Amino acid sequence: MSEKLVRIDKIDRRILECLQQDGGLTNQELAERVGLSPSPCLRRVRALEEAGVILKRVTLLERKKLGLSLTAIILISMDRHIPERFEEFQKRIEECPEIQECYLITGHDADYMLKAVVPDMDVFQELLLNRITRIPGVSGVHSSFVLRRVVDKTDLPLGYV
CATH class of the missing domain: 3.30.70.920 (Lrp/AsnC effector binding domain/regulation of amino acid metabolism (RAM) domain)
Structure with a gap:
């Protein structure tokens, strides 16, 4: 049983790297970090969520x-x-x-x-x-x-x- 791979480009990769480091970024902050305006950034994040690449955003706790x-x-x-x-x-x-x-x-x-x-x-x-x-x-x-x-x-x- 193999999962269908999702193709991502450099901007998607940068979005994912930023969100892995801080899932609490606002769309505005994320857009600034990846060099996009907010609307295209939000569309990309939503597409990554719909494709199942982004599963959820969590808060990590110090056990x-x-x-x-x-x-x-x-x-x-x-x-x-x-x-x-x-x-x-x-x-x-x-x-x-x-x-x-x-x-x-x-x-x-x-x-x-x-x-x-x-x-x-x-x-x-x-x-x-x-x-x-x-x-x-x-x-x-x-x-x-x-x-x-x-x-x-x-x-x-x-x-x-």
């Missing part, structure tokens, strides 16, 4: 200032590789607000890799023992804890497009 100081990487193994098991797991994981990312992976002795952000080890233990391991099909769990975020980006490398 430690909010008391969310523990980040865990969790590898999950499933007992059987059947669509129903995977669908149920994914549905249940989507319901956990602590899970920031969930990837179906290959190349490890695991089927999924999760990233969870929680206040402390007690909350992590509750998440793991009372929710994740109770999902039907979960047969193995391996957790690692982040000591320090070395690279933590949200912007995509647009030099390739």
Whole structure:
């Protein structure tokens, strides 16, 4: 299943770079940064949204200032590789607000890799023992804890497009 690529030019790329750095820019500010007048800039942004290139604009928060100081990487193994098991797991994981990312992976002795952000080890233990391991099909769990975020980006490398 391959996504249809969207063709973008230099101006679109610049718009995307600016919005990745600051999604709160007004259209006027964005237009000035990319060298367009406001109307054509807004048309381009709307076209990028309609094409599905811009998914949404968000505000990034500093987790430690909010008391969310523990980040865990969790590898999950499933007992059987059947669509129903995977669908149920994914549905249940989507319901956990602590899970920031969930990837179906290959190349490890695991089927999924999760990233969870929680206040402390007690909350992590509750998440793991009372929710994740109770999902039907979960047969193995391996957790690692982040000591320090070395690279933590949200912007995509647009030099390739």
